[in-house]
Amino acid sequence: MQKKLRVAVIYGGKSGEHEVSLISAASVMKAMDLEKYEVLPIGITKEGEWQVGTQSFPALEGSLGAEKLDQLQSQLPSVSNVTNGKQLPALTSEFVDVVFPVLHGTYGEDGTIQGMFEMANVPYVGAGVLASAVAMDKVMAKMVCASAGLPQGEFVHYLRAHFFNQKEEVLDDVEEKLGYPCFVKPANLGSSVGISKANHRSELEQAMDLAYRYDRKVLVEEFIPAREIEVAVLGNDDPQASLPGEIISSSDFYDYQAKYVDGKSAMEVPAKLTQEQTKQVREMAIKSYQALDCTGLARVDFFLRKDNEKILINEVNTLPGFTPFSMYPVMWKETGLPYSELIDRLIRLAIERYDEKQSLITSLES
Structure with a gap:
């Protein structure tokens, strides 16, 4: 046995x-x-x-x-x-x-x-130290994805000291570069915690104050009228991408409440995309995964603009949710990989990566 x-x-x-x-x-x-x-x-x-x-x-x-x-x-x-x-x-x-x-x-x-x-x-299981740290920092992840030639929305970022020492200058900068509405996020937090939508200057200031409660660095992004598309990626050196899914949020945007609490947000898997859009978003998911040097698993989130149907990368989550409402396991199930087999695969990938690293260490020592 x-x-x-x-x-x-x-x-x-x-x-x-x-x-x-x-x-x-x-x-x-x-x-x-x-x-x-x-x-x-x-x-x-x-x-x-x-x-x-x-x-x-x-x-x-x-x-x-x-x-x-x-x-x-x-x-x-x-x-x-x-x-x-x-x-x-x-x-x-x-x-x-x-x-x-x-x-x-x-x-x-x-x-x-x-x-x-x-x-x-x-x-x-999951990404290593570098990929985890970089993907968690939304600003750094955007910079890495930009260097890989992946299209993204406009954004700016500020440290806490800069904001509180030069608040009016920062608010002016956001208005000049992005305008309203815009989204304000802590740079290093997941699950849509601390995120606000700002429609005017007073809301922007309140949103920044909230975000700085969670992080010393805050990201402000342009508002993009778009569909929210997600792709699950699985693997180490030869990653695979799932069929894409679409989030139809129960609130103005996909915040913590909509994501985990109310259970009213709809998930459509596979997303209603053209064959070419499906191919493109899966390729972009793998490209971003490899750019960040991810291993094990990640969920890659995209915007599909409603005006010109351009696909933009939003963020990469190296430890996506596994709740009953979570997109990652649902997308793999619809792609043909049931939940229990997904768990098996993730454990095997962890051991494979460990064994490979041990062989490298052994070869260096011998």
Whole structure:
């Protein structure tokens, strides 16, 4: 009988997307075949405390259900040597076979915890340190995509000190370069947290104030009358793109409420595009994925302008949601890859990338 892989699923975290992470992690664990995997849930509280095994269960009760929790507990590996609390668990290759981080936002998809996995020398699902950090910073990601020749909307960005020391100058600059309406975003945050639409100067100032509560760098983008198209990408050196999907938001724009809470936003997969548009958006998704040096998975978001049907890249998300409302698994399902097989593929990709890196290290040392 083949040995089960021990998979540590890490969720929660200190970011503003803590609750979304719990729902995503529950969906991932529900889909994991317990005949193949020995699942070790590891939760991180909003205060940064680590909860291993049964200590992490209370946070999952609402989204995972009692039956699945019982199943997980029945196969739970021994963690008697692991300390709960501020001390990090022993996430070494001797303790787990692979880590599946389901951590959205700050400290989860920005390269922070990926660096810890690298130091622990353990395989992990998703992008590496560099791709995670660059993709998380929307300004840096836009610069990289621009260097790869990918078309984007107009944008400007400002550091907190610049804004609060020269507020009127910054507001004038936005009005001159972008006009109204425009969108204001924290540069390093996901899931549409802290994003506002500004229709005039007072709303712009309020939007900037809000965004700076989350980040020291703020991005302001032109308003683009467009359809919102997304593509799921999967793979390491030879990535594949899913059929594109379209978001039809329940609100003025696809904010946190529309994305995760109200469940009223519509998803259309595949999106109603021409054959040429479908081909183009899938090619652009892979091009941006490779430009950022992504591995494992990413969701690439686009705008399809309503006036001239030009396709513009919006952003790349290296750890997209896995909730029941999330586009990433839905797009792969409609492309022919069911949820459970998607999880299998992601775990294999993590191990393949780890093995390749180990062979490079070995060859350098020999």
